[in-house]
Amino acid sequence: MTTTVVPFGPQHPILAEPIQLELTLEDEVVVGVVPGLGYVHRGIEAAAERRTYAQDLPLLERICGICSVAHAVAYAQAFEALAEVEIPRRARLLRTFWFELTRLHSHLLWLGLACDAIGLEAQFQSCWRVRELVLDVFAATAGNRVILGVTALGGVRSDVPERLLPIVRQQLDAIERGLADLAPLIVDNEAVLRRIAGVGRLSTADVVELGLVGPTARGSGVGLDVRASAYAAYDELPVEPIVEAGGDTVARALVRWREIAESLRLCREALARSDGLGGPLRVRVPTRPRGEATSRVEAPRGELFYYLLAEGEPHPTRCRVRTPTFANLPAVLRMLPGTEMANVPVALLSIDPCLSCTER
Amino acid sequence: MRHLPASRTIAAGALVAEAIALRDDGWRFVTASCVPRPDGRRTVLYHFERGGELRHLRVEAPPGTSVPSIGPAFAAAFLVENEMRDLQGLAVAGLAIDYGGRLFRDLLEPAPRKTEP
Numbered sequence: 001m002t003t004t005v006v007p008f009g010p011q012h013p014i015l016a017e018p019i020q021l022e023l024t025l026e027d028e029v030v031v032g033v034v035p036g037l038g039y040v041h042r043g044i045e046a047a048a049e050r051r052t053y054a055q056d057l058p059l060l061e062r063i064c065g066i067c068s069v070a071h072a073v074a075y076a077q078a079f080e081a082l083a084e085v086e087i088p089r090r091a092r093l094l095r096t097f098w099f100e101l102t103r104l105h106s107h108l109l110w111l112g113l114a115c116d117a118i119g120l121e122a123q124f125q126s127c128w129r130v131r132e133l134v135l136d137v138f139a140a141t142a143g144n145r146v147i148l149g150v151t152a153l154g155g156v157r158s159d160v161p162e163r164l165l166p167i168v169r170q171q172l173d174a175i176e177r178g179l180a181d182l183a184p185l186i187v188d189n190e191a192v193l194r195r196i197a198g199v200g201r202l203s204t205a206d207v208v209e210l211g212l213v214g215p216t217a218r219g220s221g222v223g224l225d226v227r228a229s230a231y232a233a234y235d236e237l238p239v240e241p242i243v244e245a246g247g248d249t250v251a252r253a254l255v256r257w258r259e260i261a262e263s264l265r266l267c268r269e270a271l272a273r274s275d276g277l278g279g280p281l282r283v284r285v286p287t288r289p290r291g292e293a294t295s296r297v298e299a300p301r302g303e304l305f306y307y308l309l310a311e312g313e314p315h316p317t318r319c320r321v322r323t324p325t326f327a328n329l330p331a332v333l334r335m336l337p338g339t340e341m342a343n344v345p346v347a348l349l350s351i352d353p354c355l356s357c358t359e360r
Numbered sequence: 361m362r363h364l365p366a367s368r369t370i371a372a373g374a375l376v377a378e379a380i381a382l383r384d385d386g387w388r389f390v391t392a393s394c395v396p397r398p399d400g401r402r403t404v405l406y407h408f409e410r411g412g413e414l415r416h417l418r419v420e421a422p423p424g425t426s427v428p429s430i431g432p433a434f435a436a437a438f439l440v441e442n443e444m445r446d447l448q449g450l451a452v453a454g455l456a457i458d459y460g461g462r463l464f465r466d467l468l469e470p471a472p473r474k475t476e477p
Binding site for chain 1: 367391409412416436440465
């Protein structure tokens with residue numbers, strides 16, 4: 001049988017950002033794949049090594065517009081470990097509030113894109129209409145819709161003012177009602193589930209062997225969730241990893257769907273516990289720390305890892321960022337061989353690839 | 361300097377065997393971090409996780425030397441190993457998928473090998 005090599009991307013209707021998969025096909029079936037990166041590499045790690053620690057925070061926050069809070073918190077945690085400071089409880093709760101809102105809007109964004117990829121434009125718009133409510137909460141509480149700028153080294157930069165609390169709670173209720181309207185259109189819709197069932201299958205062994213993270217891992221029965229390590233306020237707001245055993249696109253979609261509800265619960269609880277809690281929002285931090293530190297957070301797409309090396313200069317000697325998509329990209333080596341070419345877009349989307357993060 | 365807790369310095373020659381031992385013991389490869397030093401050395405930290413606990417292997421690569429790929433232990437390591445080669449000039453021997461200095465496709469030619477300071 002003749003084989004054909006087809007470049008999938010870097011420009012493709014389902015891809016919001018450029019990546020190339022070099023697909024080797026036998027007829028319509030994929031038999032080999034090599035992922036190609038680097039179309040929009042920005043050199044942010046190197047740039048961070050030329051700026052002060054405080055200047056790095058807004059820089060690293062801009063690695064990704066979707067999970068900007070995750071990058072800010074991961075970097076701040078690594079810095080705080082270097083500086084050996086403990087941040088106030090109020091700051092930990094507020095970080096958790098904005099972090100879970102980030103997960104909420106990221107999962108809704110993905111759900112909309114997944115619907116669009118299989119031709120369901122009405123569902124796509126419905127998902128994004130609910131997501132818009134989350135962005136409204138961002139705008140009300142942080143002043144920004146995308147890059148929030150609420151994290152500070154040593155705590156948080158701003159509070160959720162008391163006068164806003166009823167509005168935020170109403171908005172969270174509206175999101176919940178929006179989700180209830182979405183369910184019969186997507187996750188309870190037999191036609192949608194049948195279209196994505198069996199696509200992009202990954203076994204538990206694949207996940208373990210490739211070191212996959214986030215909903216991609218949890219959709220294959222691996223309960224890996226960094227929130228279990230109790231960073232931010234997850235020590236007082238414990239999270240049970242949401243796991244599905246199917247290992248296909250349906251399982252990954254259901255993991256994200258169930259996590260949306262869990263994030264809503266965590267947002268409400270974090271807000272309730274921070275309400276009326278006095279005390280400072282941040283603590284003072286040194287400007288020239290020394291040592292090495294790592295930090296991990298559960299970003300919407302999975303584990304986000306930071307490594308900082310500080311040698312007493314006003315800037316880090318090394319700032320290493322390993323994003324969830326960088327860890328999940330090797331999944332294509334296992335889930336695409338044997339897949340029909342027509343299903344490649346859905347399979348790739350099922351790991352929720354973020355090239356902004358990957359091309360940091 | 362205060363190193364990471366649970367980090368251990370090993371010889372480059374022992375890296376693959378150590379990685380295989382960690383894998384067999386249930387550790388997950390998180391990533392590797394390469395630090396180019398002013399004297400041309402490269403310090404490479406390999407980060408592993410198990411049950412929320414982190415462990416790190418530290419390898420020193422003097423100028424003109426290479427480190428072996430840990431691909432035989434962790435198949436997905438090829439991406440970060442290609443990246444360390446392209447961005448930090450670390451020579452990696454035995455890559456499972458070798459991009460030949462073209463992991464970053466917008467480069468018109470292979471990334472220069474920064475083997476000297």
